[in-house]
Amino acid sequence: MSDFDESDPFVSRLDPATLRAARERGGSAAVVGGAMAGLAAAHALRALGWEVTLYERQSYANKRVNCGEAMTDAGSIPLPKEPAHGFVNGPPAFEVDIYTGDTDSRILAGRGVFPSEDAYVTDRNLVERSWAELLAERGVDVRESTSVTKAEFRDLSTEFDLVVDATGQPSMTSKAEGTTDEYAGRMTALNADVEGDFSDRYPNAHILFENYLGYAWAFPKSETRANVGIGWAQGNLPEDYYASFVAACERNGWPVPDRSAANVYTIPRGPSLDPARTWDSETRTARVGDAAGVANRFTGKGISQAVESSYLLAELVAEGRVGEYPEELYDRMKNEYRLAYVVRGALEDGRPDILGGVMDAVSGIDVESVDRDPKRAFSRLARRPLLLAKLAANPTMRSRLVDAYADDWEFRRRGA
Numbered sequence: 001m002s003d004f005d006e007s008d009p010f011v012s013r014l015d016p017a018t019l020r021a022a023r024e025r026g027g028s029a030a031v032v033g034g035a036m037a038g039l040a041a042a043h044a045l046r047a048l049g050w051e052v053t054l055y056e057r058q059s060y061a062n063k064r065v066n067c068g069e070a071m072t073d074a075g076s077i078p079l080p081k082e083p084a085h086g087f088v089n090g091p092p093a094f095e096v097d098i099y100t101g102d103t104d105s106r107i108l109a110g111r112g113v114f115p116s117e118d119a120y121v122t123d124r125n126l127v128e129r130s131w132a133e134l135l136a137e138r139g140v141d142v143r144e145s146t147s148v149t150k151a152e153f154r155d156l157s158t159e160f161d162l163v164v165d166a167t168g169q170p171s172m173t174s175k176a177e178g179t180t181d182e183y184a185g186r187m188t189a190l191n192a193d194v195e196g197d198f199s200d201r202y203p204n205a206h207i208l209f210e211n212y213l214g215y216a217w218a219f220p221k222s223e224t225r226a227n228v229g230i231g232w233a234q235g236n237l238p239e240d241y242y243a244s245f246v247a248a249c250e251r252n253g254w255p256v257p258d259r260s261a262a263n264v265y266t267i268p269r270g271p272s273l274d275p276a277r278t279w280d281s282e283t284r285t286a287r288v289g290d291a292a293g294v295a296n297r298f299t300g301k302g303i304s305q306a307v308e309s310s311y312l313l314a315e316l317v318a319e320g321r322v323g324e325y326p327e328e329l330y331d332r333m334k335n336e337y338r339l340a341y342v343v344r345g346a347l348e349d350g351r352p353d354i355l356g357g358v359m360d361a362v363s364g365i366d367v368e369s370v371d372r373d374p375k376r377a378f379s380r381l382a383r384r385p386l387l388l389a390k391l392a393a394n395p396t397m398r399s400r401l402v403d404a405y406a407d408d409w410e411f412r413r414r415g416a
């Protein structure tokens with residue numbers, strides 16, 4: 001394991017004695033799904049000296065993933081931060097604008113600028129390809145263009161000590177169990193890489209909420225290239241997705257992509273960190289990343305969460321505590337989840353004034369710290385009595401707060 005020295009972002013989380021003991025014990029793992037969560041799981045388990053087989057249904061050479069191209073906490077990805085590996089722009093900040101509507105007469109209701117010390121706008125297909133190549137060099141059996149069927153997935157637990165479900169949403173676990181009805185709703189998003197003049201925006205990344213239960217973004221990759229996109233929650237889908245995408249681009253002064261260049265994604269919501277669903281002790285199967293429902297429910301950001309869930313899983317494997325994964329994952333993510341879930345209420349309730357106030361209040365915190373250390377955001381809010389009074393007076397926000405603290409989130413309870 002000489003390739004994995006203490007400078008490795010996963011290895012550096014472990015103390016040397018734990019690492020040594022884990023490497024002596026060894027083990028075998030099947031990781032199903034070879035995007036960010038799966039690559040991180042394969043990486044971390046291989047660093048522990050495990051025999052790891054990684055199954056990815058697409059080929060890395062042809063993988064077209066220009067969703068999820070802004071990566072925060074990039075230090076957790078063990079690749080040089082160079083364009084050759086897909087890291088094309090390190091934006092100093094993410095600018096978030098809240099508008100009262102999605103017409104030309106919209107008014108800016110609030111603004112947050114979130115510095116980003118360790119974030120990159122990427123060509124994600126290149127990042128994934130580079131990471132998969134690194135893993136293959138380090139002894140992971142990378143089986144690309146290999147789609148695991150439901151029957152094969154169920155059998156993996158008889159062949160391997162650990163099965164990692166990193167298949168995104170809907171997860172392979174829910175398909176194999178016949179529980180895809182556990183998802184509580186969905187988002188639809190369109191995006192495309194476009195060429196044009198982004199010199200006024202570059203290098204900052206730009207996200208906007210236009211009070212239609214969704215968001216739009218422009219992530220510049222250079223002064224002349226960017227990924228632009230738009231997403232909607234289920235109850236608020238436009239009749240014509242592409243026409244709405246075009247209108248958003250025009251409104252925001254972005255180049256309009258060709259219809260053929262626009263990717264459409266449907267993203268189910270849930271099962272949202274439910275500890276009962278992230279680990280199956282009988283089959284020793286763990287869900288990580290989107291399969292575990294850990295993406296941020298407000299921003300949609302899920303890559304650093306995906307990597308974190310995989311590293312956490314492997315850390316617990318190293319410590320001989322893998323059975324504690326559901327509670328540990330829940331503990332690690334719950335505050336971020338609560339903040340996101342409550343703030344999303346302002347969007348769903350059509351209150352850009354509240355959302356704008358929240359953005360103003362938390363502006364200036366590092367984009368990753370808002371997620372990892374939501375207490376900072378909560379304490380900023382606590383210093384705004386007028387905003388707090390508005391939040392407290394709003395029934396949606398109140399009920400979301402209760403739901404979030406009662407863990408009554410975005411999944412259907414089993415048997416419900």
Ligand SMILES: Cc1cc2nc3c(=O)[nH]c(=O)nc-3n(C[C@H](O)[C@H](O)[C@H](O)COP(=O)(O)OP(=O)(O)OC[C@H]3O[C@@H](n4cnc5c(N)ncnc54)[C@H](O)[C@@H]3O)c2cc1C
Binds near residue numbers: 055166229267290306
């Ligand atoms: C439009 C859009 C924009 C987004 N923007 C951002 C952003 O800017 N920043 C951010 O942090 N997050 C963003 N997200 C969220 C982010 O993309 C996800 O949270 C992240 O991709 C989760 O990674 P994952 O590895 O868990 O799952 P996925 O990326 O969904 O990967 C799952 C992998 O499993 C493979 N797979 C599935 N089934 C099988 C099978 N049966 N056999 C073998 N392989 C299989 C798939 O081919 C895929 O490679 C965005 C999401 C969308 C949809």
